[in-house]
Amino acid sequence: MxxxxxxxxxxxxxxxxxxxxxxxxxxxxxxxxxxxxxxxxxxxxxxxxxxxxxxxxxxxxxxxxxxxxxxxxxxxxxxxxxxxxxxxxxxxxxxxxxxxxxxxxxxxxxxxxxxxxxxxxxxxxxxxxxxxxxxxGEFPALRGWHLAAADLQLTDELSTDAAHLADGEQVVRTVRLRAKGALPEHLPPRPVVSENWLITFAAPVERTLTLTAEGPVAEAVWTWQFRPHTGEPGMLEPVKIPYFNTVNHQIETVEIPPLFIGYASFYTGQVPRGRIEAGQVWLLVGAMMAGLIGGLLLAVTRYAPQTTRQAMRRFRARWSPWSWWAMWRARQRGDLLALRRLAEEVGASRERRDRLDRAIYGRPSK
Structure with a gap:
């Protein structure tokens, strides 16, 4: 005891x-x-x-x-x-x-x-x-990630104009998601971006929690680097992020806006579309006139008499950079016969052809 x-x-x-x-x-x-x-x-x-x-x-x-x-x-x-x-x-x-x-x-x-x-x-x-x-109570019926917050704010920042990149340049996109009344692990995962026409690098997700007088605020930072494979522009579709608003007990949505990505050089080689500026109007008129004149010359060459066709060939040869380059090459090689033939084709002056004939045959041309 x-x-x-x-x-x-x-x-x-x-x-x-x-x-x-x-x-x-x-x-x-x-x-x-x-x-x-x-x-x-x-x-x-x-x-x-x-x-x-x-x-x-x-x-x-x-x-x-x-x-x-x-x-x-x-x-x-x-x-x-x-x-x-x-x-x-x-x-x-x-x-x-x-x-x-x-x-x-x-x-x-x-x-x-x-x-x-x-x-x-x-x-x-x-x-x-x-x-x-x-x-x-149960979370309201909603597909995907379930997030409840008193307020959800989204900001989208770009390092440069994504639609007019310099050749080889990349654009950095930073999306910040701030949720009042939530923890960082409650925020949804980063959206997956995968396009055949786009090279994408995604940096690690940053998650932080800040205690404020109004309550905890969770933040997630999503960062991507984008560079197109080719200059042809493409578009990233918008991404909707739904959440349950705990203030009014309703489902609301914030959205990552669509993003156009492409090289500026792509636009300079395209036919203008939509509204045409005054300078472009004159450019188009000039192109049409040049095409019309070219067509007329082609018709004259094909259907005109032999003398006219010869004159046209001589005209083309005279103003062709290839003919003058060939003459320069013949002169460099000392090939007087080729130089004389080319002088005839380009319509060189009689005095010049006589000098070439004397150099070749010792007598002026007839």
Whole structure:
């Protein structure tokens, strides 16, 4: 019996002591006009009210697989007067995101304290808060990624004009997605860009979380480098990103706009389309006249008498760069016979042909 009594005494001494006084701990959820759905942020406050001085403390929250959660600001310790008496108040603010639907529990929470009792002695106690029960609804029917946020903003930045790239140039596209009331891992994955006409390099995704006075803000940064295979322009289709707006409890959408990508040199070699400027009008008129004159010359050459055809051939030879280059080559080689024949074809002057005849035969031409 003595051994049993000693063992019971040892167990009793090892247990935390429930101190005298008023020590209360509660978990409070922020009231909402709507029933939260899976993935929607729930603001929670753990509130402690003590009438004893605290020498040391440690708050312990039971792990859970029903929620993701973070602490949104430092613990707030202060003294308040309640019913005319001084009390020590501690508040810890959390944000919870339910992972599934149904009745879910968060907690319990235990506060390990070292208090100063009425005899000015230190005393270790544990104050426990009952679990918080939350009824969570299903996420609205929606294909693809499920994202719930109080606000979703998207920005699209380009390093240069993607539709008029210099030959060989690439464009860097940076899309930033900012979700208020969400965690970075709640944001959707980066859209896949794969086109046969486009060389694409995607940098690693950057994800950050910022705690603001309005709550946590998650950000994802998607960066691509694009360079077309050829100069022919192409278009990337727009990408819609739906999300559940937790303010009005409706599905809304943000969009990555379409993007035209191509080399500027492609446009300079194309026939103008659409509205034609004044300079282009005169260019087209000149091209039409040149084609008309060329057709007439071709007809005259084919159907005119032999003398006319010879004159036309002589005209073409005289103004052809090839004929003059051939004459220069013959002169460089010293081939007087070839030079004389070419002079006849281009219609060189009589004086020049006589000089060539004297050089070849020793007499002027007849």
């Amino acid at each position: 003595v051994r049993v009594a000693i063992w019971l005494m040892a167990v009793w001494l090892a247990l935390p002591v429930w101190a005298e006084g008023n020590l209360t701990l509660t978990i409070l959820a922020e009231p909402s006009a709507h029933r939260p759905v899976v993935g929607e942020m729930i603001n929670v406050t753990i509130r402690a009210v003590y009438d004893r001085k605290i020498a040391n403390e440690k708050l312990e929250i039971d792990p859970t697989d029903a929620f993701d959660w973070i602490q949104t600001r430092p613990d707030d310790w202060r003294e308040e007067r309640i019913d005319g008496l001084p009390w020590i108040v501690m508040e810890r603010h959390l944000a919870l995101w339910p992972k599934r639907s149904g009745p879910l529990q968060f907690g319990p929470v235990r506060h390990h304290l070292t208090i100063i009792d009425q005899r000015s002695q230190r005393q270790d106690v544990v104050v426990q808060a009952k679990p918080l029960t939350v009824s969570v």
